[in-house]
Amino acid sequence: xTLAQWSFDLLLAGGLLWLGxxxxxxxxRFSAVVHFMAFNLLMALVWVRLSAPDIALAExxxxxxxxxxxxxxxLGRLPSGTSSGAHPHRWHPHWRYLAVISACISTxxxxxxxxxxxxxxxxxxxxxxxxxxxxxxxVTAVLLNIRALDTLLEVAVMxxxxxxxxxxxxxxxxxxxxxxxxxxxxLSRLLHPLFLLVPTYLLWRGTHAPGGAFPAGxxxxxxxxxxxxxxEVGWMQRQHxxxxxxxxxxxxxxxxxxxxxxxxxxxxxxxxxxxxxxRLLIMAVEIAMALSIALMLMALYLYGEPGQ
Amino acid sequence: MTTLYLVAAALLLVNASVxxxxxxxxxxxxxxxxxxxxxxxxxxxxxxxxxxxxxxxALVDVALLFAMLAAIATANFVTRTWTxxxxxHHSRExxxxx
Amino acid sequence: MTETLLNAAGHxxxxxxxxxxxxxxxxxxxxPDIYARLHALTKAHNLGLGLLCSGLALQASAxxxxxxxxxxxxxxxxxSGIGATLVASTANTCGxxxxxxxxxxxxxRPREPKE
Numbered sequence: 429x430t431l432a433q434w435s436f437d438l439l440l441a442g443g444l445l446w447l448g449x450x451x452x453x454x455x456x457r458f459s460a461v462v463h464f465m466a467f468n469l470l471m472a473l474v475w476v477r478l479s480a481p482d483i484a485l486a487e488x489x490x491x492x493x494x495x496x497x498x499x500x501x502x503l504g505r506l507p508s509g510t511s512s513g514a515h516p517h518r519w520h521p522h523w524r525y526l527a528v529i530s531a532c533i534s535t536x537x538x539x540x541x542x543x544x545x546x547x548x549x550x551x552x553x554x555x556x557x558x559x560x561x562x563x564x565x566x567v568t569a570v571l572l573n574i575r576a577l578d579t580l581l582e583v584a585v586m587x588x589x590x591x592x593x594x595x596x597x598x599x600x601x602x603x604x605x606x607x608x609x610x611x612x613x614x615l616s617r618l619l620h621p622l623f624l625l626v627p628t629y630l631l632w633r634g635t636h637a638p639g640g641a642f643p644a645g646x647x648x649x650x651x652x653x654x655x656x657x658x659x660e661v662g663w664m665q666r667q668h669x670x671x672x673x674x675x676x677x678x679x680x681x682x683x684x685x686x687x688x689x690x691x692x693x694x695x696x697x698x699x700x701x702x703x704x705x706x707r708l709l710i711m712a713v714e715i716a717m718a719l720s721i722a723l724m725l726m727a728l729y730l731y732g733e734p735g736q
Numbered sequence: 737m738t739t740l741y742l743v744a745a746a747l748l749l750v751n752a753s754v755x756x757x758x759x760x761x762x763x764x765x766x767x768x769x770x771x772x773x774x775x776x777x778x779x780x781x782x783x784x785x786x787x788x789x790x791x792x793x794a795l796v797d798v799a800l801l802f803a804m805l806a807a808i809a810t811a812n813f814v815t816r817t818w819t820x821x822x823x824x825h826h827s828r829e830x831x832x833x834x
Numbered sequence: 835m836t837e838t839l840l841n842a843a844g845h846x847x848x849x850x851x852x853x854x855x856x857x858x859x860x861x862x863x864x865x866p867d868i869y870a871r872l873h874a875l876t877k878a879h880n881l882g883l884g885l886l887c888s889g890l891a892l893q894a895s896a897x898x899x900x901x902x903x904x905x906x907x908x909x910x911x912x913x914s915g916i917g918a919t920l921v922a923s924t925a926n927t928c929g930x931x932x933x934x935x936x937x938x939x940x941x942x943r944p945r946e947p948k949e
Contacts, residue, residue, distance in 0.1 A: 432742035439749040446756060454760075458817070462759050462768040465809060469772075469779045470752075472798060476786055481794040488798045492776070493805035497812045504817040607927035609814065611916040615807055618912055622804060630797075638794040643801070650805050657811055740845060744852055754859040764930065766868050766921055770875055773917065774862060777879050777910060778855065781886050784903060785848075788890050796902050803909035810917035814924045 437477060444470050461503055465496045481638040482567040485630075489643040493650030494725050497657075505600060505731065562706025564636040571640065572710045576699045580688065583681045583717060590677065590724050594733040599665065616658045623651030627722075631714055635707070641714040645721025652726035664726070670735040677727060680720030684713050738789055745785045752778040769813050776806050840892050847889030854882030867933040868925055872918050879914035883907055 447470060451463040468491030475484035554566050554574065561569035571579050627644035634640030655661050663669045687709050688699040695702060701709055727734075755778070758771035780799045787795035854877055861874020887907040891900035 430739070430742070432739055432746060436742055436746045436749065439746055439753075443749065443753060443756065450756075450760060458765050459759065459762070459768060462772050463756075466752075466756065466759060466772050466775045469776055469802070472802070473779060473782060473786075476783065476795055476798065481792065481798065484798045485794070485801065488801040489805070492802050493808050496809040500809065500812040501816040607923055609920055609923060611919045611923075612811060612815065615811060615912070615916045618916075619804065619807065619909075622909070626800070626804060633797075638797070647801060647804065650808050654808055654811065657815060741848070744848060747852060748855060751855050751859045754863055758862050764868060764925075766925055766930075767871065770868070770871060770921065771862060773914070774859060774875055774878060777883055777914070780906060780910065781851075781855065781883055784887065784890050784906070788893065791895070793899055793902075796899060796906070799906050800902060800909070803906045803913065806910065807913035807917055810913070810920060814920040818924055818928065 440470065440473055440477065444474060457503055457506070461496075461499045464499065465491075468492060468495060482640070485638050485643045486646070489646035489650070494646055494653060494729075497650070497653045498729060501729070502731070560703055562701065562703055563634075563710055565634065565638070567638065568634050568640050568710070568714075572713060573701060573706065576684075576688070576701075580681070580684050580699070583684065583721070586721065586724050587678065587681055590727045593728055593731060597732045599730045599732040599734045612658050616654045616660065619654065620651060623648065623654070627718060631711075631718055634714060635711070641717040642721065644714075645718040646725065648718060648722035649725030652722055653729050656726060656729055661726070664730065665734045667735050673723070673727075673734070676723050677720055680713075680717035683716040687713055741785045741789050745782045745789075748778045748782050748785070765813075765818060769810065773806065773810065776802060844889040844892040847885045847892065851882045851885030851887075851889060854878055854885065858882060868930060869922060869932050872922055876914050876918050879910055883910050 444467065447463050447467040451460050451467055454460040454463060468487065471491065472484045472487040475481070475487055551566075554570060557574065558564075558566065558569060561573040563569050563573070627648045630639040630644040630647065631641065632639070634644070652661070656664075664673060687701065691700045691702070692698045752775045755771040755774040758774075759768045762768060780802050783795050783799040783802070787793065787799070858874050858878025861877070862871050865871045865874055884907050887903045891903040894900040894903065
């Protein structure tokens with residue numbers, strides 16, 4: 429570690445803490461949201477410094493694209509007079525002292541505990557079982573074969589979030605913009621070839637390098653959000669497409685569960701995939717999951733149940 | 737080369753802190769959004785520098801994603817947030833004052 | 835020989851790009867209104883990142899890497915160019931008056947007679 433490296437890391441950590449603090453304790457909601465978006469940007473850099481490019485990729489795809497869009501649109505929909513939040517500074521002093529003391533204790537505990545962790549983690553064990561997983565990239569192997577149940581449940585949680593948002597009421601109609609913006613359709617027209625190309629590239633790369641279903645789905649979903657913004661996705665609102673839309677939303681989860689049940693029949697363990705078909709099945713599950721993650725993000729962006 | 741690029745990356749982070757100051761300061765919400773854009777571009781530049789430093793081509797993909805998605809937040813802000821903030825008389829100062 | 839030259843050119847381009855970044859953030863720090871700040875920022879986005887990308891692309895190990903870096907620049911160019919017009923035209927509609935123009939108008943306007 430040279431001086432330049434130290435100063436870079438310290439700047440990064442300090443900036444992250446500052447942006448996180450502002451995002452939590454800023455009174456004006458818009459300012460807090462922008463601080464949070466900048467926090468996501470720096471967080472991706474932190475993951476890169478921790479040599480976790482997979483997480484940096486997912487953070488970039490989800491944090492830069494969809495989270496910002498969702499928060500900004502939700503902010504515009506808040507009823508009048510609520511654009512500044514409550515005063516967190518007006519906490520009772522006892523609570524404040526308690527929070528500061530517990531933060532100090534947990535930081536000290538982390539500093540004491542972290543050096544005692546085994547330093548390469550579980551890399552050795554995963555390296556040993558890699559040939560039995562059917563893919564060449566360790567993170568994909570963990571996500572879709574070794575700990576597939578976690579990924580399955582994550583997709584289920586996302587689906588539950590969509591159900592929750594849709595249960596709030598009918599879709600919010602987009603309001604007309606303040607002025608004619610010819611740049612908006614131009615933007616979506618220029619970017620859309622890439623919004624199809626890049627997720628495909630990420631899916632293909634996922635078998636042997638950082639990539640995979642989550643970043644691919646998030647990028648595809650961000651493209652969908654851009655289309656929704658330019659009001660180009662009429663079919664999601666129409667009545668006779670609703671059945672297909674719901675079917676597509678659950679398709680990733682359904683295929684995943686089917687593969688798991690197939691594994692149960694063939695090997696006796698839920699979600700264990702026989703090596704012969706592992707590569708093919710993992711690719712199929714990844715493609716289906718990327719598509720339904722993209723649709724779920726678009727469905728969240730509707731802020732209500734379409735077709736009502 | 738390594739030191740030069742590391743110093744450049746650190747300088748870009750200092751640059752981004754100017755953006756953080758502007759996000760806090762305002763005065764209009766568009767200023768905050770522009771500052772976030774500056775931080776996003778600085779992040780892209782730092783990612784490219786780090787990828788050259790560590791010889792890790794995966795980081796260029798991360799930068800590519802940031803570059804692709806940079807426009808989404810601006811487009812959302814312009815069409816879905818700003819005009820509505822202005823109608824809200826409690827935040828009119830923030831949205832329109834300059 | 836070629837490699838040394840390419841490296842030197844790459845370093846030079848990265849440094850010049852950095853200068854544009856610094857100029858952009860100086861503008862963000864000091865310029866008086868949103869339109870002027872927009873102007874300063876697009877310099878950092880277009881020229882700063884463009885020079886930095888071309889400098890790094892000169893030293894890239896493979897042609898595909900260099901092409902990807904130039905694609906990053908192209909994307910930022912699209913995003914910042916179109917984003918700037920979106921922000922500026924919405925600011926104009928929302929009634930944020932550019933600073934200099936308003937001052938000149940006030941200057942030219944005949945003084946109202948005092949009551």
